[in-house]
Amino acid sequence: MTSVAEIEQTIPSHIAPRVRSVRFADGVATLVADATGLSRAAAAGLQQELEQAIGSLAGVSEVRVALMADKVQRSIVAIGSGKGGVGKSTLTANLAVALARAGHKVGVVDADIYGPSQPMLLDAANQKPTAEGQQLIPVESEFGVKLLSMGQLIAPGKAIAWRGPMTGNALGQLMDAQWGDAEVLLVDLPPGTGDVQLTMLQKFKPSGAIVVSTPQDLALIDATRAIDLFRQADIPIIGLVENMAGYLCPHCGQPSEPFGSGGAEAAARALGEDFLGRIPLAMEIRVASDTGQPPAASDGPQGKGFADIAARLSDWLARQ
Known part of the structure; x- marks a missing residue:
């Protein structure tokens, strides 16, 4: 059975710092990722990469990625x-x-x-x-x-x-x-x-x-x-x-x-x-x-x- 720890280990190292939290229950992996400073295309790429990496794990039926961004005080x-x-x-x-x-x-x-x-x-x-x-x-x-x-x-x-x-x-x-x-x-x-x-x-x-x-x-x-x-x-x-x-x-x-x-x-x-x-x-x-x-x-x-x-x-x- 896939665990949260296994999901965290599967996240590609170059985007791992952007992942703020991981939850896993009933086959659904839910991640919150930080998209601050990313363009829309880059944010979509981040979401897709997480879905592909984690969706391949045994026991994971669905991957949900919530993208959040801090508003830059400009x-x-x-x-x-x-x-x-x-x-x-x-x-x-x-x-x-x-x-x-x-x-x-x-x-x-x-x-x-x-x-x-x-x-x-x-x-x-x-x-x-x-x-x-x-x-x-x-x-x-x-x-x-x-x-x-x-x-x-x-x-x-x-x-x-x-x-x-x-x-x-x-x-x-x-x-x-x-x-x-x-x-x-x-x-x-x-x-x-x-x-x-x-x-x-x-x-x-x-x-x-x-x-x-x-x-x-x-x-x-x-x-x-x-x-x-x-x-x-x-x-x-x-x-x-x-x-x-x-x-x-x-x-x-x-x-x-x-x-x-x-x-x-x-x-x-x-x-x-x-x-x-x-x-x-x-x-x-x-x-x-x-x-x-x-x-x-x-x-x-x-x-x-x-x-x-x-x-x-x-x-x-x-x-x-």
Whole structure:
């Protein structure tokens, strides 16, 4: 007569850690298995493998497998700016990599529908997401970051000429994908305060927002508008980041500040918001970004600023 012990010994070793309990009575083997983080196809495969392995035992007339999954407590962090060209996408990619290196399960949603750049920044331009039913399955970059972007779904160089409702639908598909065990989703928003931003704030309600600006007054005016939009939607401001903050000449070694200095930090104080840190205007960051090798993936000096901001973000998330 088959026993519970024999059933447990029959479970394949690679899926045994997912089996939470086994019962056997009147020829019926009942198992509870953990499907947390698995796609629907993988969960179905787990169930089928258990049924086949245990159904072959003498005395087992039926195998019942109950799949259970813990709901992942996922935080959505919107990363925005009032205008383009301030390095918001570069910051998003590097924060994601730095968080992943610190042990977080991270996904990036490239919500800049018209100008997606995350596939290049995370060296995933040649990886195409698949779909299961109506859900997209994100790709995983070599840096341990899951990613979905319109840049992976359209031909290179092709313009996306969509009106507002279509961009909202596209954002919904990216957000409602099978993100599995991702604990944090960083959403790289397009510049400004338009349709995509409103859809994100109203439908998906981020846990918090980071606002990126250069130090110059013009950028800070637009960053203030972005902060006001988040406040109107009751989205907590995690803090401001000052990008392109100073430049060290590689020839003479002298520092220069073509965009000014300290503007974002001063604006954060005036607005009563936290200042998360500054990233310099550096040739190394530009070259690394163009080649899909985020500075945050290494322990070099250019990666430290991103790692420090990621640590402050991690601390903020831990307090929520």
